[in-house]
Amino acid sequence: MAGLSVILPACNEAEEIGACLETLLGSSPKPGYGSGSIPVPMPIEVIVIANGCTDATAEIARGYAPHFKRMGWDFEVLERPEGGKMAALNAGEAVARHRARAYLDADVRLGKPLLDQLARVLQTDKPVYASGLCQIAPPASFATRAYARLYARVPFMTKGVPGCGLFGVSAAGRRRWGQFPDIISDDTFVRLSFAPCERLKLNSAYVWPLVEGFGRLVRVRKRQNAGVAEIAARFPELAANDDKPRLGWVAIAVLALREPVGFVVYGAVALLTRLGPAPKDWSRGR
Numbered sequence: 001m002a003g004l005s006v007i008l009p010a011c012n013e014a015e016e017i018g019a020c021l022e023t024l025l026g027s028s029p030k031p032g033y034g035s036g037s038i039p040v041p042m043p044i045e046v047i048v049i050a051n052g053c054t055d056a057t058a059e060i061a062r063g064y065a066p067h068f069k070r071m072g073w074d075f076e077v078l079e080r081p082e083g084g085k086m087a088a089l090n091a092g093e094a095v096a097r098h099r100a101r102a103y104l105d106a107d108v109r110l111g112k113p114l115l116d117q118l119a120r121v122l123q124t125d126k127p128v129y130a131s132g133l134c135q136i137a138p139p140a141s142f143a144t145r146a147y148a149r150l151y152a153r154v155p156f157m158t159k160g161v162p163g164c165g166l167f168g169v170s171a172a173g174r175r176r177w178g179q180f181p182d183i184i185s186d187d188t189f190v191r192l193s194f195a196p197c198e199r200l201k202l203n204s205a206y207v208w209p210l211v212e213g214f215g216r217l218v219r220v221r222k223r224q225n226a227g228v229a230e231i232a233a234r235f236p237e238l239a240a241n242d243d244k245p246r247l248g249w250v251a252i253a254v255l256a257l258r259e260p261v262g263f264v265v266y267g268a269v270a271l272l273t274r275l276g277p278a279p280k281d282w283s284r285g286r
Helices: 017-025 057-062 065-071 085-095 114-121 142-151 186-191 214-234 236-241 249-258 260-272
Strands: 004-010 044-051 074-080 101-104 129-136 166-169 199-208
Touching: 004 017, 004 085, 004 114, 017 044, 017 057, 017 065, 044 057, 044 085, 057 074, 065 074, 074 085, 085 186, 101 114, 101 186, 114 129, 114 166, 114 199, 142 214, 142 260, 166 186, 186 214, 214 236, 214 260, 249 260
Parallel strands: 004 044, 004 101, 044 074, 129 199
Antiparallel strands: 101 166, 129 166
């Protein structure tokens, strides 16, 4: 049956989970109603996995159950005493009913049309990976503002389908792996499980935040680099799907001229990621 399961792992996201769920509830048109001349609602389920929480994440999420019921969507909150994003994803998948899947981070805010677009493109017999247009949330700190200005211009963000905090896969695509492996970077693993021609960037946006402050940018960048290296070592067959553009000297010079302060901050973060041990967990460092 056509439908979409939205799997949302959340560890100590009491300050974020409500706004994230509200953007799901604010989806317009509702999935299915935007797909043709005869509106047919599409079944949607949202599964929040509160893993290792010591705050009110689960309680706040459950407070939205009546709103999802009014939408006609299934909604469930699972609680796990243990942390770990991969285990949380696997717990959500174990109860998911629809074969097409979307994976959403609690700090992401969806634009109104995006869920409908995502749900529709995943109703296919072909393997598909899809995400929306990633817009970086306006940063508060000087370092993150400068970093974001340059990061938004790199080819990985402008030309690729990065899936920062939000991506979906069709049923055929989801069959490419079993349970999520115990790794750092779930988004890299899933994206590289699809050839570039199988990845779709939709024309609706979502908002995704960078961490605030220079030190946190370094820590998160270290985690990202460690996650990419881990996948290269454990799943070398996925390297064939890596189409991340390499910047030449001319492109680097253009970026430096357009965003000189951002270039300095971005370069300093990249340099410092080479120092010290790599992190072993999946935390975003907030």
